[in-house]
Amino acid sequence: MKAKTADKIATGFIYAISGIVALILFAMLSFILVRGVPHLSWHFLTSPARAFEAGGGVGVQLFNSFYLLILAMVISFPIALGAAIYLNEYAKKNYFTAIVRTAIEILSSLPSVVVGLFGFLLFVVQFKLGFSILSGAIALTLFNLPLLTRSIETSLAQIPDLQREAGSALGLSRWETVLHVILPAAVPSIVTGVVLSAGRVFGEAAALIYTAGQSAPALNFGDWNPFNISSPLNPMRPAETLAVHIWKINSEGIMPDVNAVSAGASAVLIIVVLLFNFSARKLGMKLYKKLTSS
C-alpha cells in the first residue's frame, strides 16, 4: 500500500515536471512563430537586407547560413567519423586515449563565444583570412567537431559487441568488421546525430560574429565562379548568417521595420531548426526500417 502511494506520488511528480518542460518549449515556440510568421513572404526569404529603409529580407543571410553549414559539415564529418571510429573501435584504455577523451570533453563544453574569439585571433588576424566564410567554417568546425565526434562514438557504442565477435569469428579483420558490419548498422543513428548537429550549427551565432563577420554584401546569384568577389560561392567574402543577423539588428538595427524583420528572421531560424530536428528522427527511423526489413 505504502509503496503504491509513493509510486503514485513519484509518477505524478515526474509527469508534472515533464509537462512543465513541454509547456515552456511550446510557449516559446508559439511566441516566436506567432510573432514572426505573418512577416514571412517569398520576398522576405529571397531579397537582401536593407540597412536604412523598410522592406528588406534575409535572402543573403539564409544562403550564407546554409553555405556555412554545408562547409562546416563537409570538413567536420570525416574528421569526427575517423576520431569516433578510432576511439570506439581501436583505442585501448591508456594514458593517450584518456587525454584525447578529456580534450574532446573540454572542447565540447567550451562556450561558443570562446571558439569564435579564438577563430578571430588565429584565422582572421594571424592567418589573415579576414572575416570570411572560410574563417567561419573553421570556427564552426571547431565548435561542431567534439559534439559530432561524441555523437558518432555513442552511435557506434550502441552496436553490441556481439556483432564485433561475429565478425572476428568469421575471420574478418577488425577493419572489415567496422566498415561492413558496424558502420552500416550504426548509419541510422549516425545520420540522426549529424542532422541534429546540423540544426545546432545552423542556429550558432557567437562563434560566427567575429569570424564570418557581420556584413552580408549583396550577391550575384548568376555568378557561380568561386573566385569572383560577388559570387555566392566565394569562400573569402564576409558572410553574416541568419542567427548573426538576428543578433545584429536587435542590438543596432536602425531600419524602420526592425521589429518585423527580427521577428520574421527568428521564425525562419526556428522553423529551419525544427525541420532539422524532425527530419533527423524521421530519417533515422526510415533508415533503420530499411536496414532491418529489406
Added chain:
Amino acid sequence: MTNPNFEFKPASDFIREDAPERYIYNMDADKHEIAISTHDLQVFYGDNLALSEGDLEFERYKITSLIGASGSGKSTFLRSLNRMNDDVATVNGQIMYRGVDINTKNIDVYEMRRHIGMVFQRPNPFAKSIYDNITFALTQRGNYTKEQLDEIVETSLKQAALWDQVKDELNKSALALSGGQAQRLVIARALALKPDILLLDEPSSALDPISSAQVEDTLIELKNQYTIIIVTHNMQQAARISDYTAFFHLGKVIEYDLTRKIFTRPKVALTNDYISGNFG
C-alpha cells in the same frame, strides 16, 4: 574415421608467409584422428589465472561437450581455441591443429578462424539480409559467381535446418528472424566458410525448448562432417548429443572421458557431484 567426402582446405592457408620453415605443414596431420589438441594451456586475464593444465585432445567428427559450473573456465578454454581471446587475455601453451601450433605469431588468425568457426550464446546475425549474412564473409575474400553463392547459401541453410523456413525470403532482414531461426542462421553462416571445426558456446541456452531441440538435431546432423566442441550447462543436452565430455572446475579439467562413462560411472567424486546437481 575420416570422411572421404570432406575436402580439407590447405593448412598453408593460415600460416603466415614469413613463418619459419618448421611451420610448413605436415601432411600426415590430416590423417590423424585428433582434430585439435591443447598442451599446457594456461589463460590469464591480467594477473588472474583463469585456466591452467589445459591438456585436451578432440577427436575428429565427434561432438565433445565442455561442462562445469559458472566461472569454471569453459568459455575461456573454448575461446582460446580459435584465438578469440587474443585481445583480452594472455594465452600460454600449445594448440595443435593439423600438425601446427596455432597459438603463435606465425598464424594468420583471420584465415585460421575460417578453419575453426565459432557460434556464440546469443544469436548475432548481422543487420543484413539472410542471404548477405551467409555470403558476406565469403565475398570479402574470394570471387564467387552468383550461382556458386546461391548454392552455398542453399547448402548451408539446409545443413542448419533452416532452408525450408526461409527459402522464399532470403532477401529479408536477418533481424526479423526468431531467436531459434537466428541461431540456426548463425550456424549456417559459420558453415558457409566450410570450417573444419565448429566451436559453440552455449548455443541453445538463450532459446526456447523447441528451438533448442532443433539446434541439437542440427548439430547431430553436422557431426559427419565437422568436429564439434560445445559448451553447455544442460546435462541432458550433453548426454544426448556428445560423444565425449570434459568436466571443468575452477579453471582445470577434472575429468575427460566418453560421455557415457562420465554420466554413468565418473571416476572423480567432484564430477559425480556436479552431474547429479549437488553444486554449480
